[in-house]
Every structure is written in structure tokens, then in C-alpha cells.
Amino acid sequence: MTYEQLLTQTATADDKYIVMTAENRALVRNIPSVLGNRFVDTGITEQTMVGAAAGLALRGRVPVVHALTSFLTMRAFEFIRTDVGIPSLPVKLSGFIPGFLSDGNGPTHQALEDISLMRGIPNMEVYAPADEDDLVKMLPYIWSTPRPAYVRINTRTTDYIHSDYEPGKAEIVATGTDITFLTYGLMFEQCLQAMKHLKQEGKSVGLINFRSLKPFDESALLQAVADSKLLITVEDHFLTGGLYTIVAETLLKHKTTADVIPFALAEKWFKPALLPDVLKYEGFTGKQIAEEILGYKIHTEETVMQAPAFAE
Known part of the structure; x- marks a missing residue:
């Protein structure tokens, strides 16, 4: 329909x-x-x-x-x-x-x-x-x-069949112990592709579709923090005020922390083009996201997590 x-x-x-x-x-x-x-x-x-x-x-x-x-x-x-x-x-x-x-x-x-x-x-x-x-x-x-x-409103058609909507609940597509994607809207497509690439590299990858941003499913986020070493927020929105900010607010509210890397637009608008070219130019294709993540170092006592260049 x-x-x-x-x-x-x-x-x-x-x-x-x-x-x-x-x-x-x-x-x-x-x-x-x-x-x-x-x-x-x-x-x-x-x-x-x-x-x-x-x-x-x-x-x-x-x-x-x-x-x-x-x-x-x-x-x-x-x-x-x-x-x-x-x-x-x-x-x-x-x-x-x-x-x-x-x-x-x-x-x-x-x-x-x-x-x-x-x-x-x-x-x-x-x-x-x-x-x-x-x-x-x-x-x-x-x-x-x-x-x-x-x-x-997003009327794009994809091959993915979503679960029925539960009010205020996120859609848990997959769980992973290495990396978990947190996303919504259009970027869900690209996160599915990024997950596929990372699994081919032997990573355990989760994906959560935060289809409802207010109310926000805090329990889904906190479970991802407990399960996964690294969280990745991906959104076609400014860095300020979107999902990355919601995640930060939620973690502070619950007095917890996590390694979180945002893929978002920081202090810039995107260059107009056909959608596939926009995604590629701005670094938001599934393949590009996966390649960026593979270059990160997860925070430990010896290493410090690196931030993506386009979110600086």
C-alpha cells in the first residue's frame, strides 16, 4: 500500500x-x-x-x-x-x-x-x-x-520488510557485539549496506531503526550500549539536535557513557545533485560508512577513538 x-x-x-x-x-x-x-x-x-x-x-x-x-x-x-x-x-x-x-x-x-x-x-x-x-x-x-x-515522509521503496510498529519502540533489526548502527529514515538503507560490508570483514554488527524519535526508545539504546563496543549514529540531519544529540542526552540522563561516532552534517549544507551522487560526495554510502568505521580505533587504555573527518 x-x-x-x-x-x-x-x-x-x-x-x-x-x-x-x-x-x-x-x-x-x-x-x-x-x-x-x-x-x-x-x-x-x-x-x-x-x-x-x-x-x-x-x-x-x-x-x-x-x-x-x-x-x-x-x-x-x-x-x-x-x-x-x-x-x-x-x-x-x-x-x-x-x-x-x-x-x-x-x-x-x-x-x-x-x-x-x-x-x-x-x-x-x-x-x-x-x-x-x-x-x-x-x-x-x-x-x-x-x-x-x-x-x-519517506515514500522510497526498498526490499526490506519492517516489523509492525509498536508505539514508542525502536525496530531492532540485528544485534551485534562489535558495532551497532543507530539510525532513522533514509539512512536506514545505507546502514543495511554498511552492516553487510562489515559482516564480510568478520564484525558482529547490530542495527536499530529509531523510527520514533520522540517518544524515544531509551531501553533499546541502553541495551545497545551494554551489548556493543561501538555505537554509530547515522542521519541526514545536522549533528546538532538530531539522533546524536538524543543519544548524548539519554546517556547523560542515565549516568552512563559509550563510544559513539556520528555520521551527520556538521555546520554545512550538502551539495545538490542526484541522490546517489549526494550520498557519495558527502560520504554517506553504505560502503563509505563501513570503510570509515574499519579505520577507527575503539577507545581503550592505549588508544583513543578517532572522529570522522566530515563530522568535525
Whole structure:
């Protein structure tokens, strides 16, 4: 099932759902003819859309709103914070082409701080599915709750079949004693490839898909710390405020530590290109990640863990 099919099925079965967009119909092209006046396109007015969605939510509706991620999370941030977050209204925010998925666009269209922004809003839940299979398994729960939620929309198809979504729980793909990957969203694909390369080198490798970033599965992280010598966070997001920061906050909260190496963008936007070229140029392909990791020295009394050059 696709995102559009799931949304159509959900909205036709329950008239409390309203589908909205700020002139970004890529995900919902066929829905207007089905929903009629329960489909609202406000034009290129993300702030107006979010404000209107809050008003509809106050009247018992569940608006599912769509816009390019960079403009939804930044241009409309105050409206999301004030109109949706403070009253904790069930507005469901669908951010299109987040992170590296905005591959051909320049910095103005690159949403690399969206996780940081959205998880900083009290009451806001934050989700980042790995692909379309993960997305459609998560959304029925996300849309059904009375809470506001932000979803990093990812409709890429992969061969991986995800487990059913358990609210607030990470997906434990594999466990490993040498290295464990911690990731979400698009980079899940590359972590699968990196895991494959490292296993060929004789490493015991784990992989955790943190499909829910808020609420965050602290127990999954703490178990990985206990099981594995080295943790690798991989995300198409700025280093500040994303998964690496969540990991640091969680470890400090539990008064523990671990060797953690981040693969993230630090103080820079990525160079626009086709997605495979973006990943290669920025050093985020599975093969490149595996090769970088094989060059690291895990912290011991004699050696000090080296940080990746592109995260300095």
C-alpha cells in the first residue's frame, strides 16, 4: 500500500480527517476528487495552513497537512509551536522531501534541522520512517492519537520488510557485539549496506531503526550500549539536535557513557545533485560508512577513538 492509498482509505472511512496542503500535491494528487471539500489547498501559505488546521482540530477534526519540509518546519514554526503545540491539538504534519531526499535543491530547500526543531516543541511527537513500508505501518497509529505529530515522509521503496510498529519502540533489526548502527529514515538503507560490508570483514554488527524519535526508545539504546563496543549514529540531519544529540542526552540522563561516532552534517549544507551522487560526495554510502568505521580505533587504555573527518 502507498501513502496516498492509506490516507485515502483512512479519510474515506472516517469523516473527521481533513487533508490539507500548501500547494504541494505530490503525495496526494488523487485525493481531491475523492474527498471533495475535505481536501483543502491553501496555496503557498504554510502558516495559514497550520493555523487553519489548528482551528479545524479545535472542532474535532484531524487535519493531515502537507508541505515541503523546510517550509513546513521553519516558515510555519511559530504557528506549529503556538497554535498546535501549546494546546496539544491532533494536527498531523507531513514533511515532504526531508534531509537528503531534497537532493537536487539548494540550502533553502534542505531540511536538515527539522528533527531538532520539532522535538523541541512540548507535546509534539516526531517520527522518521525508513521507507514506504515502514511509513504505512506507522501512520495508522500516528493518525489515531489525540496528540500533534510531525512525520518525516519517506515514500522510497526498498526490499526490506519492517516489523509492525509498536508505539514508542525502536525496530531492532540485528544485534551485534562489535558495532551497532543507530539510525532513522533514509539512512536506514545505507546502514543495511554498511552492516553487510562489515559482516564480510568478520564484525558482529547490530542495527536499530529509531523510527520514533520522540517518544524515544531509551531501553533499546541502553541495551545497545551494554551489548556493543561501538555505537554509530547515522542521519541526514545536522549533528546538532538530531539522533546524536538524543543519544548524548539519554546517556547523560542515565549516568552512563559509550563510544559513539556520528555520521551527520556538521555546520554545512550538502551539495545538490542526484541522490546517489549526494550520498557519495558527502560520504554517506553504505560502503563509505563501513570503510570509515574499519579505520577507527575503539577507545581503550592505549588508544583513543578517532572522529570522522566530515563530522568535525
